[in-house]
Amino acid sequence: MRSRGLAVALASSVCLWSVTSLAETQDAVLEISLTDAATGNLVYARCLVNGALGKDGCTVEGQKPFPVGGGWWYVIPGTLRLDVPTGETTLLIERGLEYEPIRDAFEVNSGETVVRSYELRRWINMAERGWRSGEMHIHYPPEVVHDQILAADLNVGTCLVAWVAEGDERSDSPEIDPIRRIDQDYVYSINDEEIERFPITEYGGPVYLLGLRKQIHLDAPTPSYPTNIEYMRLARDQGGVVALHSACFYDAPVAAALGMVDAVGVACNFFGYDYTMKRVKHYGNADDLQLYGHTPWGTANMIFGKYYRLLNCGFRLPVSAGSAAPVKPNPVGGNRLYVKMDGALSYEKYFEGLKAGRSFATNGPMLFFEADGTGPGEEIQLDEPGAIQARVEAIFNKPLGKLEVVFNGDVIKTVEASEGEDSIREELELPIAGSGWIIARVFWAEDYPIKFAHTSPIYVTVPGHPLDSSEDAAYYARWIQHRIEWNKTDKGFRQEEHRLEVEKQLRKALAVFEGVI
Numbered sequence: 016m017r018s019r020g021l022a023v024a025l026a027s028s029v030c031l032w033s034v035t036s037l038a039e040t041q042d043a044v045l046e047i048s049l050t051d052a053a054t055g056n057l058v059y060a061r062c063l064v065n066g067a068l069g070k071d072g073c074t075v076e077g078q079k080p081f082p083v084g085g086g087w088w089y090v091i092p093g094t095l096r097l098d099v100p101t102g103e104t105t106l107l108i109e110r111g112l113e114y115e116p117i118r119d120a121f122e123v124n125s126g127e128t129v130v131r132s133y134e135l136r137r138w139i140n141m142a143e144r145g146w147r148s149g150e151m152h153i154h155y156p157p158e159v160v161h162d163q164i165l166a167a168d169l170n171v172g173t174c175l176v177a178w179v180a181e182g183d184e185r186s187d188s189p190e191i192d193p194i195r196r197i198d199q200d201y202v203y204s205i206n207d208e209e210i211e212r213f214p215i216t217e218y219g220g221p222v223y224l225l226g227l228r229k230q231i232h233l234d235a236p237t238p239s240y241p242t243n244i245e246y247m248r249l250a251r252d253q254g255g256v257v258a259l260h261s262a263c264f265y266d267a268p269v270a271a272a273l274g275m276v277d278a279v280g281v282a283c284n285f286f287g288y289d290y291t292m293k294r295v296k297h298y299g300n301a302d303d304l305q306l307y308g309h310t311p312w313g314t315a316n317m318i319f320g321k322y323y324r325l326l327n328c329g330f331r332l333p334v335s336a337g338s339a340a341p342v343k344p345n346p347v348g349g350n351r352l353y354v355k356m357d358g359a360l361s362y363e364k365y366f367e368g369l370k371a372g373r374s375f376a377t378n379g380p381m382l383f384f385e386a387d388g389t390g391p392g393e394e395i396q397l398d399e400p401g402a403i404q405a406r407v408e409a410i411f412n413k414p415l416g417k418l419e420v421v422f423n424g425d426v427i428k429t430v431e432a433s434e435g436e437d438s439i440r441e442e443l444e445l446p447i448a449g450s451g452w453i454i455a456r457v458f459w460a461e462d463y464p465i466k467f468a469h470t471s472p473i474y475v476t477v478p479g480h481p482l483d484s485s486e487d488a489a490y491y492a493r494w495i496q497h498r499i500e501w502n503k504t505d506k507g508f509r510q511e512e513h514r515l516e517v518e519k520q521l522r523k524a525l526a527v528f529e530g531v532i
């Protein structure tokens with residue numbers, strides 16, 4: 016039953032795509048050509064013509080439009096010829112997060128061919144600064160991902176060709192080399208897998224298995240057995256990467272305790288191109304609703320807060336990012352992870368950097384953070400508690416709001432951007448009370464949708480001053496105990512010994528949290 020969920024999701028999208036092509040009669044032609052202002056070379060991008068669905072009325076031979084925000088877009092592979100309706104025509108061209116968008120409006124007359132050339136300009140060049148972008152949650156099929164990552168200027172793409180949504184059937188699949196390189200700046204994998212099973216609906220959530228040489232399918236008629244942890248273990252065994260959607264994933268603490276997690280999503284698909292989802296009621300634990308509130312900012316605080324609890328338990332977990340395009344109306348790379356790397360780009364080096372935590376996740380701003388001369392993923396060793404010097408730089412092509420530095424879950428510094436300012440550069444003195452972790456995060460000035468960047472942690476070790484994990488370990492221990500209780504009456508087992516096996520796994524994870532209380 017490979018890809019059943021994905022097939023359903025794409026089928027519903029295809030229905031909408033066909034509606035677009037039934038729009039008004041076109042009797043004019045628009046020809047667009049697009050170059051990079053810095054190089055003069057033709058480049059890929061995406062375009063929205065005449066606004067949202069139902070209004071555009073244009074068609075492109077050989078292409079289906081795809082959803083971003085409220086509109087249906089086309090890829091411009093350097094040049095594009097569209098059949099368009101006559102009258103006032105508006106155009107929006109975008110290329111990932113590092114380029115300024117282009118807007119234009121003009122009149123198109125019946126029978127006319129209008130030719131338009133545009134130059135795309137970067138507001139920042141991250142590759143020049145030694146950072147490369149990628150994302151973990153792309154649902155386009157392999158034959159489409161190539162164009163999508165070029166149109167998004169995303170250096171590293173993934174392709175979740177299988178979506179294990181509930182049960183799964185053991186099936187064999189060929190072993191392949193999953194890496195496809197476009198050129199020195201773009202590479203992607205074509206054999207990734209998403210596990211999204213919901214044994215307890217309100218606590219459910221997904222995990223991404225990336226860089227797989229062979230698809231993983233098990234004899235799992237229900238979501239209960241084998242557990243998602245088994246999929247993670249098999250992915251790891253073949254050199255794959257395990258990235259959690261977020262720490263809201265119901266098995267996140269179990270997976271973390273058993274050492275199965277390479278990265279935890281913060282810039283996940285709850286933060287979209289033009290939306291922020293309210294998700295606390297659906298994904299939170301029992302006491303999260305009171306703690307965070309069922310609002311967009313509640314979602315942000317839950318995503319960050321549950322991740323911070325894992326860090327407070329002593330797990331060294333870097334951040335990650337994903338868009339869920341096109342299942343969610345987000346562009347590929349709208350949520351992305353920048354990894355610091357020197358030298359040439361490769362898929363393997365990018366994921367080595369991801370696992371080492373030399374990274375920040377973003378759906379808009381860029382964020383650079385150093386403390387005591389070290390960057391995210393590194394460790395500072397202090398002889399005793401005291402102040403350390405930090406440097407932060409945040410840049411956006413829109414006004415910034417506040418920048419915060421968080422130590423062991425508490426905000427210890429806040430810098431407010433001056434009104435209308437699109438950059439923050441500060442030297443900060445950070446009070447460090449003991450061992451733990453530090454991250455920086457920065458937000459767009461607008462309250463909605465939430466646009467932010469969030470670094471992976473810098474770790475701090477101070478002998479004789481251990482991280483206090485008691486409250487957060489107790490929080491996750493309570494949750495795993497809840498899972499153990501639920502497991503006793505779970506109807507999703509074929510054999511009683513499987514139930515016992517799952518309980519044993521949960522108890523092993525529980526012991527880890529009880530050990531750090």
Ligand SMILES: [Zn+2]
Nearest residue numbers: 152209339342
């Ligand atoms: Zn997904």
